Amino acid sequence: MRRQLVTSIVMLLGLTVVLGFGYPLVVAGLAAVGFDHQANGSLVYRGGKLVGSSLLGQSFTDSSGNPLPRYFQPRPSAAGAGYDASASGASNLGPSNPLLIGFVPGVNTVGLNGRPSATNPFATKADPACVPTNPKGSPVTSPAPGQRYERGPNGSYVCDPDTVPERAIDYRQFNGLGAGAPVPIDAVTASGSGLDPGISIDNALDQATRVARVRHLSGGQVVDLVNRYTQGRQLGFLGEPTVNVLELNLALDRLR
């Protein structure tokens, strides 16, 4: 036993030097020779200043967090306050969690008395799956007697804005789509990393009209740019085609 412990210690020390330091340094050295740009994070500069990485999504919002209509908007993000690259991660909300899908009657809906309910008592005209918020603005997923709720000007409940049905409503409104227009699923769901650099082509085309209007460009001009920054499937079948939001927005800014 004692001899095995001594061998273990010597072996571990040797391996720590070789694998712990030698190996990553060798990889870094070879990478710097062949793929320096990638190894450093595919950084993107504008006017000599670092603006981000073409592999990482970023927020296009004003200082109070509202999306800027002149930019294409990325997917919702669960990384920190949104696209926080020091806190990558997903929402981890389960497929039946009311915080994700809203209150769906018969599945996860709870009535005012705190019991399972066959109808959603918090339904609003716009959002039948509405999850109410309390006066502090936090969603209430386990209603109980005595709970206080936030009310809008017309007396209806104020819904948690981060459920998929609410995000769909916002997406249609922001992009001037009709009430029944289909919304691409990627536009209303958060990604696994919270740093997804891409959106689907449908999502980009839905937004193109709005961006063109705000920027006084022709629709065709913007759609052309969308096409140029669409990354197709590698070898024709690997992965999904996506539009790189950062590169597209930088190209838009370069137009003027």
Next chain:
Amino acid sequence: MTGLDWGQFLAIGVVTVVVAPLLGRYLAATFRGGPAPGDRVFLPVERLAYRFTGIDPDSSQTWKGYAIAVVAFGAVSTLFLYAVLLLQGVLPFNPTHAPGMSPALSFNTAVSFVTGTDWQAYSGETQASYLAQMAGLVVAQFTAAAVGISVALAVIRGISGRARTIGNFWADLTRSLVRVFVPLSVIAALVLVSQGAVQNFSGFRTATTVAGGTQHIPGGPVASMEVIKLLGTNGGSFYGAGGAHPFENPTGFTNMFDLLLVIVLPFAIALMFGRLIGNRRQGRAIAAVMAILFVGLTLISMQAEAHGNQLLPTRVSQLASSHNIGGSMEGKESRFGPGGSALMTVGTMGTTAGATDSSLDSYTPIGGAGAFVAILLGEVSPGGDGGGLYSILVLALLAVFLAGLMVGRTPEFLGKKIRASQMKLIIAYVLALPITILVLGSLSLVMAVGTRSILNPGMHGLTEVTYAFASSAQNNGSAFAGLSANTPWYNTMLGLTMLIGRFVPIVLALAIAGSLAGARVHARTRATLDTTGPTFVAFLLGVILIMGGLIYLPMLILGPIGERIVG
């Protein structure tokens, strides 16, 4: 599933079918003893390592000696890693200023990486220093994989060989690192970097975003860790988001390349087994069982995820088209889509890597169940590096025994009779992990310290807890990550579960091998049960599914199956 999802699935299948036999041949030549490919380069390196450590590679150990060496090395590695994590705040190479981990988290993380589980109760960007990741976690990932292969080699020698000793652990460890893991890792790391995986030492870079905000762009020696995370069926990532992070898994190509890195070695090891025992059909039969389970579970999950979340309103378009990704996209990256995500994530679940590229917690009930079942069946589809082989060999011994009972003959495997002494060890092997999972999982569900950590309500929350224990016990390390696992209770209990899940099966497998080592090899007769044909493949599959079903069905009904029916 779209046609392109099928395309990715078939491509992975074809590439594996081509590469795994080649790699299996290389492994067999490497570990058979005697001259091996690449001796001119590798032999001097090995001799240097033996001289440095004072190892005599030709002294063969008994099963007890082998097991003691494995356990001693595990203990030393765990203590060393524990110290590094605890002290990382004051140690050098820490450009991100990660503070030292708490004692409970250090214990959990040290055990997690040494056992090859790579359960991560911390988030890499801010909670692990570059030193800890490089010199601590990566070294543990290399050795965990090499220990797995070494034990598998010892088990093969025991159950098939004529000698009473089963090889030298230190020589096996050195050889698998020098000749398999290190060269493959360097090459694969460069492939990943060429696609956009990062490899630098620069800490966070501060960018002023287009809209005027700030973003802290992380760096780090990521590609070098990513590769051994996959190739070593470990699963521990540099960043919190793991394989979903664009700096680890940048493109649709790397997504499939990553999956290949995970599954190709376990399949190759099964084929190596056939060559080493001089019966290639036996290796193919074992690989076939692994492959059938892999295909079945992966397709079920891909189908479920591509179909989407049925509880979402219909005007949210989950229908895939040339312009729309579609499917269940919460927690998934747009560049992988639902099919590619499920293929990669659930594909790696059948190994002990559990290297997710998407959030399992947000999978549809059946999509998530595919991952869960792959773990519960004992990690044999195709299992971890080495671990998959010795696990399935124990199950094969059990299958031979059951078949023997049915026809009334003394069970035999590879010409050696399976007797009561082996059967006791086999039953202990089969029951050790389920008992750990069910007892500790149940405790966590009735105690406030356990239930407080649950994120999602109802049946899904139950799955978060039971999955954590199954994942730890089987050294998988993936998570229904809504569970807040960085608490003293979970850090300690899951740490213990990982230790049991690693070392109890290893010691029992070595004991079984030791008890068969040197046993008489009987000549084949007409009455000998054939263990290489389709009948045995089907029978072994049945044993695996029935065992898993009998033990875990109630838990699955309370979890994902119930969630699917109610939803």
